[in-house]
Amino acid sequence: MTEEQKKSVKILYDDIVIDDELYPDWGVSIYLDTGEYEILFDVGHDKNILLNNMDKLNTSKEDIDIIVISHRHWDHMGGLSAFEDQDVKIYVPDTLNDQIMEEFELQGRVISVTDSVEIANGIYSTGELGRAIKEQSLIVENENGVYILTGCGHPGIDKIVEEASKIGKIKGIIGGYHGFDDLDLLEDIPLLVPCHCTMLLDKIEERFPDSYRRCGVGTVLNL
Secondary structure (H helix, E strand, O other): OOHHHOOEEEEEEOOOEOOOOOOOOOOOEEEEEOOOOEEEEOOOOOHHHHHHHHHHOOOOHHHOOEEEOOOOOHHHHHHHHHHOOOOOEEEEEHHHHHHHHHHOOOOOEEEEEOOOEEEEOOEEEOOOEOOOOOEOOEEEEEOOEEEEEEOOOOOOHHHHHHHHOOOOOEEEEEEEOOOOOOHHHHOOOOEEEEEOOOOOHHHHHHHOOOOEOOOOEOOEEEO
Protein backbone atom coordinates (compact mmCIF):
# COMPACT_ATOMS: atom_id res chain seq x y z
CA MET A 1 0.00 0.00 0.00
CA THR A 2 1.38 3.40 -0.94
CA GLU A 3 1.39 6.43 1.30
CA GLU A 4 -1.42 7.92 -0.82
CA GLN A 5 -3.67 4.99 0.07
CA LYS A 6 -3.52 5.37 3.83
CA LYS A 7 -7.00 5.11 5.28
CA SER A 8 -8.73 7.25 7.88
CA VAL A 9 -12.07 7.32 9.66
CA LYS A 10 -14.12 10.15 11.12
CA ILE A 11 -17.06 9.79 13.51
CA LEU A 12 -20.01 11.75 12.08
CA TYR A 13 -22.90 10.59 14.26
CA ASP A 14 -22.93 9.62 17.93
CA ASP A 15 -24.58 10.72 21.17
CA ILE A 16 -21.27 12.25 22.31
CA VAL A 17 -19.59 15.22 20.61
CA ILE A 18 -16.11 16.69 21.00
CA ASP A 19 -17.04 20.17 19.74
CA ASP A 20 -20.05 22.38 20.51
CA GLU A 21 -20.69 23.06 16.81
CA LEU A 22 -21.40 19.36 16.28
CA TYR A 23 -24.78 17.84 17.04
CA PRO A 24 -25.15 14.74 19.25
CA ASP A 25 -27.88 12.17 18.66
CA TRP A 26 -28.47 8.48 19.26
CA GLY A 27 -27.15 6.62 16.24
CA VAL A 28 -24.06 5.81 14.23
CA SER A 29 -22.33 7.11 11.12
CA ILE A 30 -18.65 6.57 10.40
CA TYR A 31 -16.90 8.16 7.43
CA LEU A 32 -14.11 6.13 5.83
CA ASP A 33 -11.62 7.62 3.38
CA THR A 34 -9.70 4.86 1.59
CA GLY A 35 -7.66 7.14 -0.65
CA GLU A 36 -9.71 5.82 -3.59
CA TYR A 37 -13.26 5.96 -2.27
CA GLU A 38 -15.25 7.88 0.33
CA ILE A 39 -17.56 5.56 2.23
CA LEU A 40 -20.26 6.06 4.85
CA PHE A 41 -20.81 3.19 7.24
CA ASP A 42 -24.32 3.80 8.56
CA VAL A 43 -26.01 7.20 8.31
CA GLY A 44 -27.54 7.89 11.71
CA HIS A 45 -31.17 8.66 12.50
CA ASP A 46 -31.73 12.23 11.28
CA LYS A 47 -30.46 13.52 7.95
CA ASN A 48 -30.26 17.12 9.17
CA ILE A 49 -27.99 16.20 12.06
CA LEU A 50 -25.86 14.06 9.75
CA LEU A 51 -25.53 16.81 7.15
CA ASN A 52 -24.67 19.43 9.78
CA ASN A 53 -21.91 17.27 11.18
CA MET A 54 -20.60 16.41 7.73
CA ASP A 55 -20.43 20.10 6.88
CA LYS A 56 -18.69 21.07 10.13
CA LEU A 57 -16.19 18.23 9.64
CA ASN A 58 -15.42 19.18 6.02
CA THR A 59 -17.00 16.05 4.58
CA SER A 60 -18.98 16.56 1.38
CA LYS A 61 -22.19 14.63 0.82
CA GLU A 62 -21.61 14.82 -2.93
CA ASP A 63 -18.23 13.07 -2.63
CA ILE A 64 -19.65 9.92 -1.04
CA ASP A 65 -19.18 6.93 -3.36
CA ILE A 66 -20.49 4.06 -1.25
CA ILE A 67 -22.88 3.69 1.69
CA VAL A 68 -22.97 0.56 3.86
CA ILE A 69 -25.93 0.00 6.20
CA SER A 70 -25.20 -2.36 9.08
CA HIS A 71 -28.72 -3.41 10.08
CA ARG A 72 -32.39 -2.53 10.21
CA HIS A 73 -32.57 -0.15 13.18
CA TRP A 74 -33.58 3.39 12.22
CA ASP A 75 -30.74 5.06 14.13
CA HIS A 76 -28.39 3.47 11.60
CA MET A 77 -30.31 4.05 8.36
CA GLY A 78 -32.70 7.01 8.82
CA GLY A 79 -30.21 9.43 7.28
CA LEU A 80 -30.48 7.65 3.93
CA SER A 81 -33.14 10.21 2.99
CA ALA A 82 -30.28 12.69 2.48
CA PHE A 83 -29.01 10.55 -0.40
CA GLU A 84 -32.24 9.73 -2.25
CA ASP A 85 -31.24 11.84 -5.26
CA GLN A 86 -27.60 10.73 -5.33
CA ASP A 87 -26.07 8.02 -7.52
CA VAL A 88 -24.23 5.96 -4.90
CA LYS A 89 -23.84 2.25 -4.27
CA ILE A 90 -25.71 1.23 -1.12
CA TYR A 91 -24.83 -2.12 0.45
CA VAL A 92 -27.51 -3.50 2.78
CA PRO A 93 -28.06 -6.85 4.51
CA ASP A 94 -30.22 -9.02 2.27
CA THR A 95 -32.90 -9.24 4.97
CA LEU A 96 -33.18 -5.42 4.89
CA ASN A 97 -33.44 -4.96 1.12
CA ASP A 98 -37.25 -4.87 0.83
CA GLN A 99 -37.65 -2.44 3.74
CA ILE A 100 -35.01 -0.08 2.30
CA MET A 101 -36.77 -0.04 -1.07
CA GLU A 102 -40.13 0.68 0.59
CA GLU A 103 -38.92 3.40 2.95
CA PHE A 104 -36.70 5.42 0.59
CA GLU A 105 -36.89 6.58 -3.03
CA LEU A 106 -33.25 5.86 -3.82
CA GLN A 107 -31.66 6.68 -7.16
CA GLY A 108 -28.49 4.81 -6.26
CA ARG A 109 -27.89 1.12 -6.75
CA VAL A 110 -28.97 -0.99 -3.75
CA ILE A 111 -26.86 -4.13 -3.38
CA SER A 112 -28.01 -6.95 -1.10
CA VAL A 113 -25.33 -8.67 0.97
CA THR A 114 -25.59 -12.18 2.36
CA ASP A 115 -22.02 -13.49 2.46
CA SER A 116 -18.70 -11.74 2.96
CA VAL A 117 -17.81 -9.62 -0.07
CA GLU A 118 -15.15 -7.10 -1.08
CA ILE A 119 -16.95 -3.82 -1.78
CA ALA A 120 -13.84 -1.77 -2.63
CA ASN A 121 -10.11 -2.40 -2.74
CA GLY A 122 -9.23 -3.74 0.72
CA ILE A 123 -12.71 -3.04 2.13
CA TYR A 124 -14.95 -6.01 2.96
CA SER A 125 -18.37 -6.69 4.40
CA THR A 126 -18.50 -9.51 6.91
CA GLY A 127 -21.76 -10.55 5.31
CA GLU A 128 -24.92 -11.01 7.36
CA LEU A 129 -24.14 -12.31 10.83
CA GLY A 130 -26.44 -13.06 13.75
CA ARG A 131 -29.89 -14.57 14.10
CA ALA A 132 -32.64 -12.32 15.46
CA ILE A 133 -31.01 -9.18 14.03
CA LYS A 134 -28.98 -9.74 10.88
CA GLU A 135 -26.07 -7.31 10.78
CA GLN A 136 -23.01 -6.68 8.64
CA SER A 137 -19.80 -5.04 9.80
CA LEU A 138 -17.06 -3.49 7.69
CA ILE A 139 -13.50 -4.82 7.52
CA VAL A 140 -10.79 -2.34 6.57
CA GLU A 141 -7.51 -3.91 5.47
CA ASN A 142 -4.09 -2.31 5.55
CA GLU A 143 -0.53 -3.61 5.42
CA ASN A 144 -0.51 -4.46 9.14
CA GLY A 145 -3.85 -6.23 9.52
CA VAL A 146 -7.52 -5.30 9.62
CA TYR A 147 -9.76 -2.83 11.43
CA ILE A 148 -13.43 -3.56 12.12
CA LEU A 149 -16.22 -0.98 11.91
CA THR A 150 -19.37 -2.09 13.73
CA GLY A 151 -22.86 -0.62 13.87
CA CYS A 152 -24.15 -2.11 17.12
CA GLY A 153 -22.44 -5.47 17.11
CA HIS A 154 -25.68 -7.39 17.73
CA PRO A 155 -24.27 -10.70 16.41
CA GLY A 156 -21.57 -10.54 19.11
CA ILE A 157 -18.12 -8.98 18.90
CA ASP A 158 -16.67 -12.50 19.14
CA LYS A 159 -18.50 -13.59 15.98
CA ILE A 160 -17.49 -10.42 14.13
CA VAL A 161 -13.85 -10.82 15.16
CA GLU A 162 -13.92 -14.46 14.06
CA GLU A 163 -15.13 -13.46 10.58
CA ALA A 164 -12.69 -10.55 10.22
CA SER A 165 -9.77 -12.73 11.34
CA LYS A 166 -10.15 -14.72 8.11
CA ILE A 167 -8.74 -11.66 6.30
CA GLY A 168 -6.04 -10.54 8.72
CA LYS A 169 -4.89 -9.90 12.27
CA ILE A 170 -7.27 -7.62 14.17
CA LYS A 171 -5.71 -4.21 14.75
CA GLY A 172 -8.75 -2.28 15.93
CA ILE A 173 -12.51 -2.28 16.58
CA ILE A 174 -14.44 0.97 16.07
CA GLY A 175 -18.18 1.24 16.75
CA GLY A 176 -20.84 -0.36 18.94
CA TYR A 177 -19.94 -3.24 21.28
CA HIS A 178 -23.57 -4.11 22.06
CA GLY A 179 -24.05 -6.59 24.91
CA PHE A 180 -20.31 -7.24 25.03
CA ASP A 181 -18.67 -8.30 28.31
CA ASP A 182 -15.79 -10.66 27.41
CA LEU A 183 -12.94 -8.20 27.92
CA ASP A 184 -10.36 -10.97 27.46
CA LEU A 185 -11.24 -10.95 23.76
CA LEU A 186 -9.80 -7.44 23.46
CA GLU A 187 -6.33 -8.38 24.70
CA ASP A 188 -3.56 -7.47 22.24
CA ILE A 189 -5.85 -5.38 19.99
CA PRO A 190 -3.97 -2.06 19.59
CA LEU A 191 -6.99 0.22 18.95
CA LEU A 192 -10.30 0.08 20.82
CA VAL A 193 -12.89 2.75 20.04
CA PRO A 194 -16.18 1.67 21.64
CA CYS A 195 -19.10 3.90 20.64
CA HIS A 196 -22.89 4.15 20.68
CA CYS A 197 -24.52 1.29 22.62
CA THR A 198 -21.40 -0.05 24.38
CA MET A 199 -22.26 -0.71 28.02
CA LEU A 200 -18.76 -1.27 29.45
CA LEU A 201 -17.02 1.90 28.29
CA ASP A 202 -15.45 2.64 31.68
CA LYS A 203 -14.24 -0.92 32.16
CA ILE A 204 -12.71 -1.04 28.68
CA GLU A 205 -10.93 2.27 29.27
CA GLU A 206 -9.71 1.16 32.70
CA ARG A 207 -8.36 -2.20 31.53
CA PHE A 208 -6.91 -1.07 28.19
CA PRO A 209 -5.74 2.54 28.71
CA ASP A 210 -3.11 2.32 25.97
CA SER A 211 -5.55 0.97 23.36
CA TYR A 212 -8.68 2.90 24.28
CA ARG A 213 -9.71 5.98 22.32
CA ARG A 214 -12.73 8.09 23.21
CA CYS A 215 -15.47 7.98 20.59
CA GLY A 216 -17.55 11.03 19.73
CA VAL A 217 -18.64 13.09 16.76
CA GLY A 218 -15.44 14.65 15.46
CA THR A 219 -13.08 11.85 16.47
CA VAL A 220 -10.57 11.24 13.65
CA LEU A 221 -8.44 8.10 13.40
CA ASN A 222 -5.68 7.22 10.96
CA LEU A 223 -5.56 3.51 10.20
